[in-house]
Amino acid sequence: MMPPLLEISQLAVTLPGGGALAEILDDVTLKVPAGCITGVVGESGCGKSTLLRAILGILPRHAQTPRGGIFFEGHDILPDRAAGVRGRIGFVPQDPYLSLNPLFRAGDQILEIMRRHAKGSRAEHKARLVELFRAVQLPDPEAALRKYPHEFSGGQRQRLLIAAALSCEPRLVVADEPTTALDVTTQREILGLLRELTRARGLSMLFVTHDFGVLASLCDDVAVLYAGRVAETGPTRAVLDAPAHPYTRMLLACHPDRAADLAGIPGAVPPATAQPSGCRFHPRCPLARESCAREVPVLQPIPGGRAVACPFHAEALPELALV
Amino acid sequence: MLLYILRRIALALPALFGLVVLTFILSRVVPGDPAATLAGDAATPAQIADIRARYGLDRPLLEQALVHVRQVVSGDLGNSLFSGRPVSLEIMQRLPATLELTFVALVFATILGVALGLVAALDHNGPIDHLVRIVSVGGLAIASFWLAIMLQLQFSMEWNILPLRGRIDVIYGMPHRVTGFLLIDTLLAGRPDMFLDALRHMVLPAITLALPGLATIARFTRSGVLEALQKDYVLYARAAGYGRFRLAAIYVLRNAITVTVTQIGLLFGALISGAVAIEAVFDWPGLGTYAVQAILSADYKALLAVTLVVGVVYAVVNVLVDVAQALIDPRVAQRAR
Numbered sequence: 158m159m160p161p162l163l164e165i166s167q168l169a170v171t172l173p174g175g176g177a178l179a180e181i182l183d184d185v186t187l188k189v190p191a192g193c194i195t196g197v198v199g200e201s202g203c204g205k206s207t208l209l210r211a212i213l214g215i216l217p218r219h220a221q222t223p224r225g226g227i228f229f230e231g232h233d234i235l236p237d238r239a240a241g242v243r244g245r246i247g248f249v250p251q252d253p254y255l256s257l258n259p260l261f262r263a264g265d266q267i268l269e270i271m272r273r274h275a276k277g278s279r280a281e282h283k284a285r286l287v288e289l290f291r292a293v294q295l296p297d298p299e300a301a302l303r304k305y306p307h308e309f310s311g312g313q314r315q316r317l318l319i320a321a322a323l324s325c326e327p328r329l330v331v332a333d334e335p336t337t338a339l340d341v342t343t344q345r346e347i348l349g350l351l352r353e354l355t356r357a358r359g360l361s362m363l364f365v366t367h368d369f370g371v372l373a374s375l376c377d378d379v380a381v382l383y384a385g386r387v388a389e390t391g392p393t394r395a396v397l398d399a400p401a402h403p404y405t406r407m408l409l410a411c412h413p414d415r416a417a418d419l420a421g422i423p424g425a426v427p428p429a430t431a432q433p434s435g436c437r438f439h440p441r442c443p444l445a446r447e448s449c450a451r452e453v454p455v456l457q458p459i460p461g462g463r464a465v466a467c468p469f470h471a472e473a474l475p476e477l478a479l480v
Numbered sequence: 481m482l483l484y485i486l487r488r489i490a491l492a493l494p495a496l497f498g499l500v501v502l503t504f505i506l507s508r509v510v511p512g513d514p515a516a517t518l519a520g521d522a523a524t525p526a527q528i529a530d531i532r533a534r535y536g537l538d539r540p541l542l543e544q545a546l547v548h549v550r551q552v553v554s555g556d557l558g559n560s561l562f563s564g565r566p567v568s569l570e571i572m573q574r575l576p577a578t579l580e581l582t583f584v585a586l587v588f589a590t591i592l593g594v595a596l597g598l599v600a601a602l603d604h605n606g607p608i609d610h611l612v613r614i615v616s617v618g619g620l621a622i623a624s625f626w627l628a629i630m631l632q633l634q635f636s637m638e639w640n641i642l643p644l645r646g647r648i649d650v651i652y653g654m655p656h657r658v659t660g661f662l663l664i665d666t667l668l669a670g671r672p673d674m675f676l677d678a679l680r681h682m683v684l685p686a687i688t689l690a691l692p693g694l695a696t697i698a699r700f701t702r703s704g705v706l707e708a709l710q711k712d713y714v715l716y717a718r719a720a721g722y723g724r725f726r727l728a729a730i731y732v733l734r735n736a737i738t739v740t741v742t743q744i745g746l747l748f749g750a751l752i753s754g755a756v757a758i759e760a761v762f763d764w765p766g767l768g769t770y771a772v773q774a775i776l777s778a779d780y781k782a783l784l785a786v787t788l789v790v791g792v793v794y795a796v797v798n799v800l801v802d803v804a805q806a807l808i809d810p811r812v813a814q815r816a817r
Contacts, residue, residue, distance in 0.1 A: 258717070
């Protein structure tokens, strides 16, 4: 079996501040196999963005990574926070409106990335960028080079950013909820474009989202994050059809498409400075027992190429919890 | 873009008109009778009345204001009550000295202020940042006339490395007047030695004048850069692998500088008024010393003209600032449409 293109292994990220140590990520392990789209799903504050920043080497200056590694093409890229892998990992940010500098031509901003990380002359870069603009279906690709960000619509700007992510011919693209800032029709178009481009170019993608609908339509595999830890992983279909971890089960029950009566999960996501002991979900979990507050559950393989971090995942949830 | 510039100029005109009317009325409602001053201590009431009638000072205030506005619009600033010569002539002789000093001070303050602000922001809460903040608070707190004298004591009297006063050494005399700017005229005359001397004379007054502006520019640049560094597009550019230098000095600074540029326009007014005190200390034959003289001799014609000229210069500078703003930010000219 081919080694995964990206492998995150037991990664921990902490942020000191205000006297308390915030454990943003703890023991996060996940893989992006070559040619696959892996989704990372979770609520706000679960550590999705920090995970992306760790991969891209843009963690806050004072963040610490006491344990773990991020292996890209077999090399640990975590220690080298600056460059090295830039250009080989493309990045599609969350907000196309805010991610381009309003004072510079959009084309120039992408050409600057290429100047540093892609081979070839500026003329070759320009030609390739126009090709990419065409591939992301930007109207009038030649003229787009000379336009400023404010002269594009939101959807067009996200297309620009997708072109930017592909500009240095990366093998991996990481995307941070790239459709949340867009309206629904544009969302569908952008998702279709991403799917098409990654397939056509044989790219792998790590796709962060909080939207199960997006997850189902795009991702081959999924990792569910809760409070900085992986709750469960597996093929997207299987996880969505039969979630194993109590958190995933309750989260899916919250989804308006699935639940006749909208349920909720009691309690709230704990702040990163005061993570519960043991299993971080235990204060909100209907299956919790005394041992859950003591022992940190590890990811255990279960049938179907899946893994779940809950020793009691086979038990049925009490009906009450879902109301 | 051209339309944008024309609009900016058109907006400046009513402000200047207001300035002319307002300063005239102000000059006439403050206590003090110019006719009495003109006539001298020994004048009889009849003589004073005669002067008052000759200068139209006995007419209603509004009528005087209208006459004044009409004269100004036709380009006539009147004669000095003190010397009897045309005010415009006297001002044109002195304006270049002040403009030159202010301009050099402004360039100095801008270059150094922007650099310090940028360095401080990149070293947020570090030692350089603290140092720049101390310097900029000091720069705003120190009184210019005191600093001027201290600099003179140290550099001219104690060390004797810079001239004490004036624009150029008396042994040179003045170069042939072309622009009135010594730094240009000396070069046009093919006299690099005189240019250097004029430059040496410029150092102390320019530093004194520049310091508060430098402090302001450094502070605004610093906060502008700090704010820009928080933007999503900076995070994105870092993720996409922009170089550190390009990110800071070009990508971020351009955003930060928009606020600074506006400040520079406003600062120019402060610089010109600051020049009044500094010109007195350094014996600089500029508009400031002329204004002081006009005030002391109740020469309201000269005073009005000085105010107007300063107002025009200020308006021109701010139109230039607006143009610079539009060049930096492509959205500005578009928004104004």
